[in-house]
Amino acid sequence: MAKVFLMCGKICSGKSTHAEELRKEHRAVVLSVDEITLALFGGNPGEKLDEYVEKSEEYLYRKSLDILEMGINVVLDWGFWTKRERDYARNYYGSRDIAYEFHYIDISDQEWHRRLQKRNQDIKEHKIEAYFVDDGLAAKFEAIFEKPDDIEMDQMLSEADNKTTLHQE
DSSP states (O other): OOEEEEEESOTTSSHHHHHHHHHHHHTEEEEEHHHHHHHHHOSOOGGGHHHHHHHHHHHHHHHHHHHHHTTOEEEEESOOOSHHHHHHHHHHHHTTTOEEEEEEEOOOHHHHHHHHHHHHHHHHTTSOOOOOOOHHHHHHHHHHOOOOOGGGOSEEEOTTTOOOOTTOO
16 A cells, blocks of 8 residues: 655755655655746745645645555655644545655754755755745744654654755755
């Protein structure tokens, strides 16, 4: 039976890199909100970003069911930053008797800020396509993020476990 892997963590914590590892290990399809929004709206969607993210998540939830029905594992590569979002995902899949596994990547504030700076520099130098995170946006993300309890997560990866490149989220 196919399974859903859900990535939880701050932006630039290593979620996309871990999602790629899971993709290879479990022969899964990665569904990424950032991939969709960047492709459709570019790196600066402005005030509409939250709306685009919400609509993309709704679409990817539905699309994940099609993929799972075919017996293919799915990795949802977005942050699940709030308990409400995590509870919704648990209910969405649990109510359909679909196996799921939450993976949380924990990162220190110091390392997080270092990675944000590196990512922003790579964006400026056109080395990667991603969202530029200025101090205001970083503060917004930090205020929104609700660190999960141990009991919420199936896999907890710490900074020491998380040997990610700085080019991934």
